[in-house]
Amino acid sequence: MTEPPPKPDVEPEQMAEAPDPEPKPEPAPAPPAYESKDALRALDPGALRASRLVSCIVSGVAVLGVGAVLVIELIFNWWGQPARVFVWGGFFVLVFVLAWLSLVWTRLSHNATVYRVNDDGLEIRRGVIWRRVISVPRSRIQHTDVAQGPLLRRYGLAQLTVHTAATRTPAVSLWGLAHETATSIREDLRQTGRDDGV
Amino acid sequence: MSEAPTEHPETEAPTEEAPGRLHISSVFFRLGPHVRGLIVPGVVLLFASSSGGWQSWQVWLMLLIVPSTIYEVIQYLTFRYRLRGGELLVTSGLVFKRSRHIGVDRIHSVDLKQGPVHRMLGVAEVKIETAGGSEPEATLRVLRLGDVEALRASLRRAQSAQPGIESAETSAEQAPEIGRESEREILRLGVPELVKLGLVSMRGAAIAAVLVGLAWEMGLFKRIDLRDRIEAIAETAPAWQLAFVGGVIAMSVGLLLVFLSVSWTVVRLYGFRLVEVGENLRLTCGLLTRLTATVPRRRIQLVSVIQTPIHRYFGRVSIRVETASGSADGEQKKVIGQRWFVPILPAERVPEILARIAPRVHLDELDWRPLAPGATGRAVKLALVSALSLGLVVMLFSRPWGLALLPALVVFFCVSEWLDIRRTTWALFDGGIAYRHGVLSRSTTVTFFDKVQTVSVEESPFDRSRGMATLDVDTAGAGASGQRIRIKYLERSTADELYRSLSGQAALTDLRW
Structure with a gap:
């Protein structure tokens, strides 16, 4: 509602990558997880579009719902004039805030989320206002999931979840990695011949 | 799980013995829940209602005890456990066969529970726990005591035959102990100490609540009609008499609570003994129901020394440990395994006892550091x-x-x-990290590099403007004792340093549960 989802410019790009794999995909999948070990890496650019789309859908539904109630009210005239002014004012503030969340906040949050996979394990940094860095040592990883919903699949993305035996942070996840990156990280994190000591 | 195949070649030696079976009385014990669920309501109904008892469905439900008995007898007859190829194999069932394989090196504890009837028959309920999960991996209900000892001994032998276990940490200390049943007592609590514990823990309120609930259920209050009585008295008696009576009642309720708390604690923990058997710590306690919990020393994830104001008044502390098994459920775990590992201890004996429980920790010698100046x-x-x-x-x-x-x-x-x-301080030592905080209730919590699961640094906007951060260290099984390592108001640079060193050390050491 608040903003037309940027489908058009996404679709050709993603579609182009999948069906004709001649130009780039050959070197692409393997290096990202291994090449620059200690550098922090950003999420896939597609993740920003995906999260914007999610945000737009959710806020669109909210705005449509509230708007419908207000229009019905206008027709049947339940409330008096002064109340209506406040309510409509509130409605426009809501639209503005949701639009800001969908356009600006998603970008801030996307840019604030970075990760790295090195010899120690997986490190994730996120948060715009409340910031958090979490480190999951390699040998503590019990299993990893790579999940892909319909929306993420559409953008060729995936969610990587790393499970540990920790009490308060038993699962740490990264939403919006390119699917190949997610699987290659999973392969990288898989313990090879190390005793998990259980 | 993926390493299962590689384990087999290494298991030449472990004991191959005839399969063990349950004790015959296990049918009786396993029928207990069925009797409670099926027979008791029926019988109560038969006696309670004068004539109409036979019409209610609960009475006919009693007939279900016949198939239940047959089922339990079959369970008893088909139940087998044996140790083979480094695994404990538990099989049961005639039509639906169940077999469970538990890797010996995955077993965290073997716990015993003996109610009064168990003790008369010389049997015990055995629970075998692995990491995680709220349920025991296997429950052997019930085994003869001799069989329990044999099972424990062969488990110990099989565990020491597993190469991965003795190689690390404490091999020098462990080597001569293998195979032999050398028990060394760490702590024994007499009745006077337990009385103090009863005063400290104040379980009385909980027991009183249960009693009141029971009385309510049985309709005692309805019959007495308290309110009318009280109102009648209040109208006639003078105020000072009322106050006096009220005071006496309050005091006697308080004394009763204290009495209940103390007697509950004494009955529950009577004959408390903590002993060292090889690399395991074994706890035994209980007057009526006797509990035995075994915690391998290397499975301890977190150790806390706790002192409440009442503890301090008596000059005592308590020590709790967290293991990765059994979570917080199960009476046995709650009572002794984690909640009250060392329920009460003279404060001056802490270093001595701690040296036996967690030899790597020397609280007095640590380099305690403060929080950020601001x-x-x-x-x-x-x-x-x-x-x-x-x-x-x-x-x-x-x-x-x-x-x-x-x-x-x-x-x-x-x-x-x-x-x-x-008062809040922290210290990094060669084995892990320690954190001490609290004014009224004071606690010192320690965890080890090889037990750290995740490390994180959090920074709120307020933190950022003052160059501070919060460090959070998460381990398995953190929570049952209510203690955790989360240090607020650290200097940002210190927090980063700690984060790097903790995650680096954790990455260097393999996870040892």
Whole structure:
């Protein structure tokens, strides 16, 4: 509602990558997880579009719902004039805030989320206002999931979840990695011949 | 799981023995829940209602005891456990066969429970726990005591035959112990100590609540009709008499609570003994129901030394440990395994006992470090804000009370925060990290590099503007004892340093549960 989802410019790009794999995909999948070990890496650019789309859908539904109630009210005239002014004012503030969340906040949050996979394990940094860095040592990883919903699949993305035996942070996840990156990280994190000591 | 195939070649030696079976009385014990669920309601109905008992369905439900008995007899006849190829194999069932394979090196503890009837028959209920999960991996209900000892001994032999276990950490100390049943006592608690524990823990309130609930269920209150009585008395008697009687009642209720608490504790923990069997710590206690819990020393994830104000009055502390098994459920775990590992201990004996439980920790020799210099200011400000807002809320209800309370609240909050920050310290040592905090209830919590699961640093906007951060260290099984390592108001650079060193050390050491 608040903003037309940027489908058009996404679709050709993603579609182009999948069906004709001649130009780039050959070197692409393997290096990202291994090449620059200690550098922090950003999420896939597609993740920003995906999260914007999610945000737009959710806020669109909210705005449509509230708007419908207000229009019905206008027709049947339940409330008096002064109340209506406040309510409509509130409605426009809501639209503005949701639009800001969908356009600006998603970008801030996307840019604030970075990760790295090195010899120690997986490190994730996120948060715009409340910031958090979490480190999951390699040998503590019990299993990893790579999940892909319909929306993420559409953008060729995936969610990587790393499970540990920790009490308060038993699962740490990264939403919006390119699917190949997610699987290659999973392969990288898989313990090879190390005793998990259980 | 993926390593299962590689394990097999290494298991030439472990004991191959004839399969063990349950004791014949297990049919009786396993029928217990069925009897409670099926027979008791029926019988109660038959006796309670004068004639109509036969018409209700609960009575006919009693007939279900016949198939239940047959089922339990079959379970008993088909139940087998044996140790083979480094695995404990538990099989049961005739039609639906169940077999469970538990890797010996995955077993965290073998716990025993003996009720009064169990003890008369010389049997015990055995629970075998692995990491995680709220349920025991296998419950052997019930085994003869001799069989329990044999099972334990062969488990110990099989575990020491597993290469991965003895190689690390404490091999020098462990080597001569293998195979032999050398018990070394660490701690024994006599009745006087247990009485103190009863006073400290104040379980009385909980027991009283249960009693009141029971009385309510049985309709005692309805019959007595308390309110009418009280009103009748209040109308006739003078005020001072009422006050006197009220005081006497309150005091006797208080004394009763203390009495209940003390006697509950004494019965529960009577004959408390903590012994060292090889690399395992074994706890035994109980007057009626005798519990035995075994915690392998290397499975301890977190150790806390806790001192409440009442503890301090008696000059005592308690020590709790966390293991990765059994979570917080199960009476046995709650009572002894984690909640009360060392329920009560003279404060001066802490170093000695701790050296036996966790040899790597020497609390006195640590290099204790303070929080960030600005921490006190921030904490006091926060305390001031919360005291003021609490005072304002009270003022909404009653202005004079709010005004009177406000200064008290402000002083109390600010002083306790100030003391808390001044007392909070942390220390990094060659084995792990220690954290000490608290004003009224004080605690010292320690975890080890090889037990750290995740490390994180959090930074709020307030932290950022003052160059501080919060360090959070998560381990398996953190929570049952209510202790955790989360250090607020650290200097940003210190937090980063700790984060790097903890995650680096954790990555270097393989996870050892």
